[in-house]
Amino acid sequence: MNISRLAYVALACILTTSTFSQEPELELTKKDSIVNSYWLVTLGTNFVDDSGDEFGELFDFSEGWNAVPYPSRISIGRYFKNGVGLEAIGTYNKYKEGKIVDNAVNPEDVDYFGLDFRVSYDLNKILGETGFFDPYIGIGAGYTDANNQGRGTYNAIVGFRTWFSDHWGLDFNSTGKWTMNTENSTNHIQHAVGVAYRFEVEKELSRKGKEKLAMLKELEEEQQRVQDSIAKAEEEARLLAERLQREKEAAELAAAEKAKKDAEDARRAALQNKINNLGNVYFKLNSSYLTSKDKELLDKLVAIMQDEPNITVKITAHTDSRGTKPYNQWLSERRAERTVEYVVSKGISTDRISHGAFGETQLVNDCEDGVFCTEEQHSANRRAVFIIVNNP
Structure with missing residues (x-):
């Protein structure tokens, strides 16, 4: 019985070592965590297409797109754990002489100013976290002074950010701006690209990270159960060995006492027999x-x-x-x-x-x-x- 118990302990140790050695090495890394809330600042440039046919010829760079050769867009925003972001954007541009503006050739350079506010939503909350690719959509409103015409606008935004680290990345987006004053102004599209920096970053595990954490916890619990089983078996083996030792010592003591008593009885019988003789x-x-x-x-x-x-x-x-x-x-x-x-x-x-x-x-x-x-x-x-x- 003692040998069987010790054999069980040894077998449990071998199986435990084998099981753990075959388990894939699981550990949480930076890839398993995602940014879920932060402040964001972007600095870049913008391109305005106010040709009058901006949706028909979306990539008419030579005649329809206007830009300036220096940073012309800045934004600051706050993004929350639920995927919603609030952002304020300021832009400057210049309608170039010779470009198509409102279906006519622009006769001279004209300044462009824009101040917009938008609400966006992180599509990764629906699509699943991709890590480096962060698409979003949004709506908003703002004020634009373009072609010497001031106007309020309703805005719709689509874009994405790609991140190189927890703090630095690039922001690409396109905004359709629909004028609130349909008599004196037209609709237009504004494209933007810029360097993005986020701060006061809060992170949490991604879905895969949470799954990995659950696997790690399950593995840890299983390891603990095995260790507890081994410890219990070892304790039972120890107690069994102690009991067998006590029984052996008791048997040896009883045998010694019996041998002593038998010797005393034999001696007394011999003496009594000697006297009887x-x-x-x-x-x-x-x-x-x-x-x-x-x-x-x-x-x-x-x-x-x-x-x-x-x-x-x-x-x-x-x-x-x-x-x-x-x-x-x-x-x-x-x-x-x-x-x-x-x-x-x-x-x-x-x-x-x-x-x-x-x-x-x-x-x-x-x-x-x-x-x-x-x-x-x-x-x-x-x-x-x-x-x-x-x-x-």
Whole structure:
């Protein structure tokens, strides 16, 4: 079980490394963010087509378009996150002598002045962000003094900007201007190109950038889930290893304790067997005195106790069934006391030897009252027995 858990952790680590190594490298770059609000200033030039057939011959540069050889257009505007922009534009131009103006050849140079205000909308909000290409449309109104005629105008604008950085770019646009005074003035077109500079720029992620960010977050969450799974598996493996170690130590301790107990039991059994092999002290009928043979046996018991100073022995004395029970109890006590006294007299401490008297209550055969037995059978019950009572 422990091996299986560790194998799972190793497999998870391998799969994690493999998965992450196969994932495309995702990171947010400047290309993933777009400008969504800013202030804009442009400086450039403008071209005016007031030929009277400006929509019929849109690119009649030689006869219809008028321009001056220096910057002639300036604007300032504010553009918002929703794609709407507000802009004020000032222009200067000059109708050139010999150009077509209001379907006639212009006899002399005439100044052109324009002041316009417009509202525009960023088409990328509909088309999707293109980054460098920023098309827009707009409407507005203004005042134009052209061909010595002042007029209010309704304006419609179409154009685009192309950006080289977050701040610098080019602005191209064309504006149709429809006069508010149809009796004394005509409609015309004004084209413009200029350098654009934006400031106080605020940016946000593009749609692709947001998708990439969502993928990054999802990947990060997945990596975290895998790391959490690995950490959990490692923690479970650690806990399992600790539990198995504790169980192993407990088993080893139990085995050691059992071995110790078995050794102690074996030692005690061997000592008890050694003492049992001495035999018992057997008393004569109605006697508690020890014979020389009994003392020889007890001397052997004393020798064993001297060799094994940690053992404690209890001597139990018994009688046969003849006589009254009170008498037999008293007699067995006398036999036990005299046996103990002899052992103590040989140098054994009293705290290592004890006794018990049982009278006729623990016969070793069936020689009870009323049962005929031989003297030999009765003599088997007149005994003193040696028992080890502690664990040496």
